[in-house]
Structure formats: structure tokens, C-alpha cells
Amino acid sequence: MGDVIKSVEDVLNNRLEGNELSEVKRILYGKDLEKLDLPTEARAEAEKGSFELAGYRFTALTESTRPPRVVRAAVIQNQIVLPTTAPVADQRQAIWNRVAEMIATAARCRVNVICLQEAWTMPFAFCTREKQPWCEFAESAEDGPTTHFLQDLASKHNMVIISPILERDEAHGDVLWNTAVIISNHGHVIGKSRKNHIPRVGDFNESTYYMESNLGHPVFQTEFGKIGVNICYGRHMPQNWMAYGLNGAELVFNPSATVGTLSEPMWGIEARNAAIANSYFTFAINRVGTETFPNEFTSADGRPAHRDFGHFYGSSYVAAPDASRTPGLSRLSDGLLVAELDLNLCRQVRDRWGLRMNQRLELYADTLARAANPDFQPQVVYDYSG
């Protein structure tokens, strides 16, 4: 179940042709984006490493008063490497090695900014509700071994790296957080962003492990654009996406871990809608594969106890403010998706559609302030005529 088709695009490409195929792509994907001509060496590395490599170009109009601001931004989706029964340090090291290989290929493709998947150094073990050994994966955002590991890669490859980890906040009594660390292309930690909304659905028992962010909606000014990170479940909250936009984000990454039975019909819609509504680029990143745990757990839904979470369906993609999007990566295998984009498109779409200009923040500030008040009464007008 959940692992039958490689991708929706694969099915469309195999079943449709000619004008029918291009019309379906125009309607579903905005336009048929030009494929990037990625280096032969990068393609060879991807083939040798058994991961998918895809690249697309989003263009913008040429302006006479501003130079183009073209950057290459990429995402990685990957399976865990060792079984979940292996020692924690070995599991993490094996994932580091795998992802470092994929980051090196990204560097060959001249990627400037890359984001990894949610809690990328570990299996998504929160379904188990067990604390050990999974809490051992937690580490300092500023000074932990994963951050040090990536700082070297970031400066070596001149690449901003966004590293979503399980954070251990030692200064605050070992509190755990779900955190994305933003490492500059010179290898400095610029800052961190924490997950604002914690799922309480299905086997996503994450509220057992960590708290909602206390950091708001930070946006990080990098050499390659202003970056926000909306972690996984936060993508269901339009106001969460909006707040990164209010703070000026041009690129918003959504590192995720989600399974087909729960969320696949929502996946292609949410990050894409956010790109349209907020006039910025979004990057939806999902892990891939099926992870099996040593002890059985139940899902509180009457099904028998089981040892796996279900299939993480990958399908990572990039969406643009003009409603175009890339095809998704595979539902089944590791992948690196590269998008070349001109950040000038954000302003061009704002000027054309006026969605930010017409946002009416003052109207919603008032509605939200009232709705958040314990005395709130919904504004409903009743029909008493019958």
C-alpha cells in the first residue's frame, strides 16, 4: 500500500501525449517548466548513488531598474540508511554520509541554498511514544555534532544549508524542540526557527516529545535571499505561512515527514497555495520510505498493533508565486530537486495580482483579536423568518 506508483507525473507522462499532455500540465502545473541542463558528472553521481536528480528553471521578466536575482535552491528527500535497531550514533553517521554525498552533487549543480527534510538525522520515531533511544538524537542547534558537520560542508560548497533537527536546549533544562538551523554559506549559524504547530493526529505523537516554538516567524537574510522555515504540520495553517511573508520571506521551506494514508491529497495543494497567497517561493520536502521500529505500537484506531508508521511518500516539489510548480520527486526513492529561480518574480507577481496590497491586514487584525478573546461571539446573522 502507498508504494505502488512512482509519481502522478509518471502516470500522466506514460498515459497522455501531445497536446493533451501539455494542456493537462498547463492546467495542473501552471506551465511546463524548462528542465535544467545539469552537469553530466552530477547525473553520474546520482545514478551511482541511486537517487533521483531533477532540475527546473523558473524565470521572471527582465527589469531595467533591477538586475535579475537568480539563485539555485534545492531540497533533499531521503530514506533512513540503517535499521532503527542500530546504535544511535551509527544511524546518524550513516544518514550524514548519505546526505553529504547528495549535498556534494547539489554543489556540482551550483546550488546556493539547500534544505533537508524534517528531523533529517533520525528515523521519525515519534509514533512509538517511547523516549529512549530516540531522545538521544536530540542535540544543540548552535553547537551540536550535526551543525558542526554541516558547517564544514556549507563553507566548502559556498552553500546555505537548512538543517531541521531534534533540538536539545541545554540552557533551558534540556527542553526538546523541533528546530531548523540556518547555516550560512560561510559556515556560520545565522539562527534557528522552531516548529510552531505540533500535530495531534494519527501516529504523529510529537507533542509527547517537544513544545510549540517560542521564536515566532523569523526570516533570515542570506546572500541568496530571505528565508523562512515553516516546519511540517505548520503547512496546514495559512496564517503561519502568512507570518513568514509579513516578515519579508522570499523562499519558505517546509521540511516535512508525512504519510500517504493521512495527507497525500493535501500535499500538492498547501505549499503551492502558500506560494500564490504570499507571493514567494515555497519548497515542500517530505521524507521517503517505510521505517520499522523494534516495538509494536497502536494507533488508537482499533487496528492491530504494528511496527511501522506507513509509507512516507516523498513527492517533494517547488512552487512559485505565479502558480507554477515543478513536478514532484519520486514517491519511492531518495532524490535531489534543484530549482533555478529569479527572486524578482516575487515582486512582479505582487504588482500583477496585488494580493499583498489587497491583504486588508487591519480587517483581520481586528477579527483575529476578537476571535482570540475568551468572550468571543461568532458573528452569525440568523434567519428568523421561518
Ligand SMILES: NC(=O)NCCC(=O)O
Ligand atoms: N511531521 C508532522 O508534523 N506531520 C504531521 C502530519 C502532516 O502534517 O501531514
